[in-house]
Amino acid sequence: MIRHALAVFFLLGLGTVFAGLLLGYSPDTELNLTARYYAENTANDLGAANIVTAIIVTYRGLDTLGEVTVLFLTAAIVALVLAQSRHQPGTPQRVLPPSGELLHTGSRLLVPLIVLFGVYVFVNGHLTPGGGFQGGAIVASSMLLLLLTDPLRRFGHRMIARVESLSGLFYVAIGVLGLVLAGGFLDNRILPLGDFGSLFSAGAIPIIYSLVGLKVGAEFSSMLVNLSETEKPQ
Amino acid sequence: MILVSMAAGFLLILMGLYGALTNRNILRMIVAFTIASTGVNLVLVSVGYLAGRTAPILDAAVPVADAAERIIDPVPQALVLTAIVIGLGITALMLAYAFKLYETKRTLDISKFTELKG
Numbered sequence: 001m002i003r004h005a006l007a008v009f010f011l012l013g014l015g016t017v018f019a020g021l022l023l024g025y026s027p028d029t030e031l032n033l034t035a036r037y038y039a040e041n042t043a044n045d046l047g048a049a050n051i052v053t054a055i056i057v058t059y060r061g062l063d064t065l066g067e068v069t070v071l072f073l074t075a076a077i078v079a080l081v082l083a084q085s086r087h088q089p090g091t092p093q094r095v096l097p098p099s100g101e102l103l104h105t106g107s108r109l110l111v112p113l114i115v116l117f118g119v120y121v122f123v124n125g126h127l128t129p130g131g132g133f134q135g136g137a138i139v140a141s142s143m144l145l146l147l148l149t150d151p152l153r154r155f156g157h158r159m160i161a162r163v164e165s166l167s168g169l170f171y172v173a174i175g176v177l178g179l180v181l182a183g184g185f186l187d188n189r190i191l192p193l194g195d196f197g198s199l200f201s202a203g204a205i206p207i208i209y210s211l212v213g214l215k216v217g218a219e220f221s222s223m224l225v226n227l228s229e230t231e232k233p234q
Numbered sequence: 235m236i237l238v239s240m241a242a243g244f245l246l247i248l249m250g251l252y253g254a255l256t257n258r259n260i261l262r263m264i265v266a267f268t269i270a271s272t273g274v275n276l277v278l279v280s281v282g283y284l285a286g287r288t289a290p291i292l293d294a295a296v297p298v299a300d301a302a303e304r305i306i307d308p309v310p311q312a313l314v315l316t317a318i319v320i321g322l323g324i325t326a327l328m329l330a331y332a333f334k335l336y337e338t339k340r341t342l343d344i345s346k347f348t349e350l351k352g
Contacts, residue, residue, distance in 0.1 A: 007255035011248055018244040027236050028284055031302055035309055039302040043292055051290040051301075051308040056315065067316050074323035081330045085337065129291060133319050197293065216319070223326045230333060 047193035048126040048202040056131065057205050057212075061186030065175065068215060072168065075219040078226050085230045094231065099149050107149040114142040122213030126202040132209040136216025143221045147228045155225050164218035167211040174204055174211070239280040246273025260332045260342045264325065271321045275314045282310030 031039060038051050038059070048054040056064050121128075122135025146153060178187035188208070194201035250270025254263045283306050290308035292298055336342055 004256055011252055015248055022241055035307040036302050038308055039305055043298040049292045052311045055308055055312040071323050074327055078326055078330045081334055
């Protein structure tokens with residue numbers, strides 16, 4: 001009971017701080033200096049129509065590499081932690097109720113469309129609100145649908161690991177190419193900038209974001225597969 | 235409008251922390267943490283919003299020349315994109331550890347885990 005009261009007390013204090021922040025907040029009417037730089041120079045410097053993509057892939061590209069590394073570490077740790085809890089071959093398989101005709105037929109129709117949509121989202125990341133992380137999550141959601149339809153389905157770990165490590169390798173290789181051919185690590189101007197607003201534009205951004213999409217999709221898929229292969233402890 | 239979404243974000247943070255502090259079930263705590271992180275993302279996005287402007291994507295409606303007068307701040311959006319992805323990674327890790335804890339003690343009640351108590 002006393003812990004409950006302490007929690008409420010703490011939250012009241014935090015709520016007061018938040019209320020102070022909220023009441024004292026006056027929204028900007030102009031872009032600040034950094035945002036203004038990005039707004040004015042992205043189109044000419046990098047040729048990307050989506051400024052958020054330009055920030056993530058090129059201006060702060062090193063941070064995104066770090067983010068992808070964090071995601072890789074997460075997938076690796078989830079696999080490591082759950083490794084002993086995997087279903088052992090030879091022990092009886094758990095019995096599950098059938099998933100139903102609707103889910104089966106629906107997933108056969110939807111999975112290719114979802115994968116196509118995911119690929120569209122990460123290939124067009126420099127033009128539309130989308131990109132590698134969103135597209136990768138969409139691709140992994142098709143994997144989730146397959147696992148919902150048949151929870152005992154097994155996917156090839158080696159295939160997933162290969163897609164992930166190859167796309168990561170090419171990502172870093174393109175970054176190093178930027179160091180050699182253009183202004184710095186992960187510079188997108190190793191390829192011509194092309195016509196502003198077309199699919200083949202913005203230099204290496206579509207390639208980098210497609211690799212990020214493949215990598216993120218493979219990482220999310222490996223997390224899903226690891227979680228689904230975990231068996232209830234005996 | 236900005237204040238509404240910001241207040242909703244702060245409210246979600248408080249709700250999430252309340253849930254994390256008062257629940258004893260580890261799974262409920264994980265859900266509470268994801269609610270709190272959604273609140274943080276909402277507050278961050280609303281900080282970057284400028285009234286009457288549009289998304290930071292240059293096209294026919296937002297010509298390059300007067301982009302600085304037409305778009306909202308792109309930096310918080312890039313930040314939140316990162317935060318969402320990392321938040322998902324944290325949730326997956328928490329779930330994996332919760333499973334391991336369940337495997338060792340056969341319970342998800344956090345008050346049964348007393349090994350680190352002095």
